[in-house]
């Protein structure tokens with residue numbers, strides 16, 4: 001638009017100058033025509049009578065020059081080099097034998113005057129002489145005309161500029177419009193919507209749309225591939241580990257020697273740890289992927305939490321840990337159930353892991369101000385200096401020594417909370433224990 005307006009401004013200035021100079025030329029020409037006619041009418045009145053030159057001015061010679069602004073008129077008549085009549089100091093060009101009327105702009109009595117000069121040979125009885133007539137007129141009227149012309153040209157130019165401005169606006173919006181509509185239709189798409197763009201666009205934009213469509217096709221393909229890869233990798237890592245573990249356990253039952261038994265136990269622990277780490281790594285990869293392409297469903301968050309607790313209950317029972325659940329239900333949220341389950345499982349798993357045996361974990365569910373799960377345990381709580389950093393990937397606390405883990409649980413929970421527009425808040429209770437708030 002700036003380019004178009006700039007162009008219009010330059011055109012306007014050029015137009016203004018051209019119109020003004022052209023109109024000034026025409027105005028000057030019409031003044032010249034009258035001046036020339038006046039000078040010629042005087043010259044035509046010159047006759048030779050009784051061997052003398054006589055000039056009897058017609059009245060019209062000067063009256064034709066009258067203007068509304070009362071311009072002053074000067075004249076001079078020469079017979080050869082001698083002034084016959086008029087203003088003898090009116091400047092005069094040296095005329096050659098030229099039948100045409102000459103026009104010039106001169107300065108006389110501190111005023112600019114336009115001057116017409118004509119000359120002719122008079123031949124009479126025994127006399128041959130050259131009569132030169134010059135009529136000059138001040139230029140006040142002409143200046144007025146010029147000012148009027150300039151003003152009109154200016155108005156005309158301004159009108160032209162306004163029109164160009166409107167045209168520029170119209171052209172720009174007509175050009176940008178389809179582009180903006182295209183951008184909007186792409187921006188409004190859901191994160192998983194990689195369908196090709198079908199909206200009709202101007203033919204100039206067709207290459208852009210077609211390369212965008214190709215890109216989305218490739219993107220869709222690679223998204224599918226990575227989804228498949230994550231599932232495949234999870235399967236490939238977990239299954240053999242489970243097999244190795246069950247073999248190791250079976251062998252443990254058959255072996256009597258204490259040394260061998262200890263080695264097998266250490267092996268089983270290591271397998272547990274790596275299958276857990278692999279599992280969490282894959283969970284984390286899956287969560288990063290799904291959080292970027294959040295698939296929202298209506299989920300009862302309270303029921304989801306109950307379900308996770310049910311599944312972890314066997315571990316809780318082994319430790320004599322009891323869950324007390326209270327709060328609102330159902331809590332219907334719009335979110336990805338797999339992600340939510342994963343996050344909640346990691347948080348409850350932590351609470352279990354860091355709780356002493358024969359303790360209680362308080363599970364509180366709130367629907368307002370935003371859906372949230374508050375977990376309070378009676379364990380050692382967080383190390384206060386570490387609270388800021390614990391939610392980072394692969395970060396474990398000082399209090400975690402002796403427990404299995406990869407430092408990914410809180411990172412997963414935080415990613416999931418943030419993907420749902422919420423947050424994960426870690427605090428210590430006033431009494432012993434940690435308080436974790438997972439909000440959506």
Ligand SMILES: Nc1ncnc2c1ncn2[C@@H]1O[C@H](COP(=O)(O)OP(=O)(O)O)[C@@H](O)[C@H]1O
Nearest residue numbers: 350354381396397400405406407408409410434
């Ligand atoms: N309920 C809790 N009580 C005390 N400390 C906790 C609790 N939950 C988490 N933590 C601390 O936060 C750290 C990070 O937790 P997490 O990311 O789940 O990793 P991991 O459980 O694998 O160590 C833990 O290592 C632990 O120090």
Ligand SMILES: [Mg+2]
Nearest residue numbers: 350405409410
């Ligand atoms: Mg954990």
